[in-house]
Amino acid sequence: MLTILAAAFLGGLILNFMPCVFPVISLKAFGLIRHVHDRRTVRIEGLAFMTGVVVTMLLLGAALLTARAGGSAVGWGFQLQSPVLIAALSLIMLGSALNLMGVFEFGLAAQRIGGVAGPKSGPLGAALTGALAIVVATPCTAPFMAGAIGAALVRPPLEAMSIFLALALGFAAPFTAVSLVPACARLLPKPGAWMATLKQVLAFPMLAAAAWLAWVLAQQAGSAALGVLLASSVVLGFAAWLYGVAQRRQFSGLRHRPQLFVSIVLLIGLALPLAGLPTTSDGDSTATTVAAAPATSAPQDKPAKWTPQEIIAQRGHGKPIFVNFTASWCITCQVNDKAALSTKAVKDAMMQTGTVYMIADSTKYNADIDQAISQFGRGGLPVYVVYPADGGEPVLLPQLLSPDIVTSALEKAAKSHS
Incomplete structure (x- = not known):
């Protein structure tokens, strides 16, 4: 069991360097650099990130074990077989890219728009980043991971959850070390004006991830589902732009409620097409070709x-x-x-x-x-x-x-x- 736990921890550590995790991990690295001289903030956000990683991993592991107990022989990444989840992840990646590009900002009231430091997401934002990192990590399986997860699926529930916990701790270990150990934090580059450019550059891996997920959706559910996602992406972009306009008006002391209200309505409207997203490619000639x-x-x-x-x-x-x-x-x-x-x-x-x-x-x-x-x-x-x-x-x-x-x-x- 100790060998399996060690393999799970090492697999989680290596998972940080797999290509599917890069878009989200780069955001967390950006956040740590931003607060490198504020040790208290770095510690809080590092621990919040680890909490988001651990909680999400345990929930994912519990869902996996529950599904298998119910007779479904599912494995790691099983949730990515859902077209609705693939579409939702694609929209999340697109929204994150628009935020990084400055179309809208988080925590705008606390700082000037376009400030080099970037938005202050706080502990909640760090925890959500950790949760998202685990979700997008599931398309990848790092060395040592497969055997550890395979062992977890045949072990008693308590041992299985211990393996998932070791995997989560390994995944969160680099950022936790930087957050808690000053010597590790000193290895990070100093914040400066270059971070404004870096923030915008990081939007492109997010856009690449959104495009890749759109391609996966077409593989799963055909061109009709892809059409729904593309339409939803346009709505999301319009909502983000309206929200950004409202934020700038607020910063200037102008009225902003109409734009803010419209953007919220549009975002709620995104749930409607996703709820009716086609999950099969029956009758779709394009999808049939892809599926074959x-x-x-x-x-x-x-x-x-x-x-x-x-x-x-x-x-x-x-x-x-x-x-x-x-x-x-x-x-x-x-x-x-x-x-x-x-x-x-x-x-x-x-x-x-x-x-x-x-x-x-x-x-x-x-x-x-x-x-x-x-x-x-x-x-x-x-x-x-x-x-x-x-x-x-x-x-x-x-x-x-x-x-x-x-x-x-x-x-x-x-x-x-x-």
């Missing part, structure tokens, strides 16, 4: 669609089988695809060994796929499995692939038959 294609580009022209029945039919017939458990919302999956699975070396190795390539796409909920991932002892994506040509026991590959790892595994799987 794998979530990642394939190393062979026509990869087979994974099913439990297809695996049984193909095993032990003299050919290795490579199964790619993936999803459009899994960023680690996309990185592995570009860095390893789509390379010429891997394609050649698959051709030479006669490997049967299968894709198990978990972009939308698939009970069979989630059950298979659980049986392999993994708590989330990506999962890569190689079945030897002689029908022997399957081999799990690491979550971070390289061409050498894949080609070596395929060659060993092919030799098992000879």
Whole structure:
């Protein structure tokens, strides 16, 4: 159990450096630099950030365990199979980008608009940043994480929640250390006029995250759902602009209630289209095309669609089988695809060994796929499995692939038959 807890803590620590977390983590780093000379504020916001991370992680872990107790074989990142949540996250990222660009501000009454220090979000804002960081971290699975989460899913509830707590503490550790240890805080750059530019630059990773989530939504629910999200994005942008106008009028001592009222009404109106967001792509030709294609580009022209029945039919017939458990919302999956699975070396190795390539796409909920991932002892994506040509026991590959790892595994799987 101590080994599992250590793996969970280390996995949470590494998760800070995964690409899906960067947009939100950069905001927290900006906040710490902003208050670097105010030790009390840094400590309070650092602890608030850790509280948001821990509470959200425990709630997510409890929801995951509850769903599995109810018979659903879901894993890490299961909530991203919901088109409504994907759309909501995309709008949150867009709203954050507009805030960073200065379209509107938080805490404007306490400071001048456009001040270099930026808005003072306070402990509540830091806690919400921690909560958002955990939510957007779920598309990524860091090394050591998968085994720890897989262990949590088969442990008693108290032990399982301890693993999720260790994961949260590892994730929050860097910012907690900077907040509580003056020596660590001194490593941060000094605040200055450069922060005004940095604040605006940080808006672009948020916009990139919003665009990526919109693409994921199209994969899940088709062009109709994407249309709803784009319309909602325009409404959100208009509401943010009106709210910013109201704030500037307030700062100038002018009346601002009409604009503020209209912006609040518009924001409430965002909930209406999201509530009716299409969750399937039935009857949508564009969505059908997207759904038929794998979530990642394939190393062979026509990869087979994974099913439990297809695996049984193909095993032990003299050919290795490579199964790619993936999803459009899994960023680690996309990185592995570009860095390893789509390379010429891997394609050649698959051709030479006669490997049967299968894709198990978990972009939308698939009970069979989630059950298979659980049986392999993994708590989330990506999962890569190689079945030897002689029908022997399957081999799990690491979550971070390289061409050498894949080609070596395929060659060993092919030799098992000879």
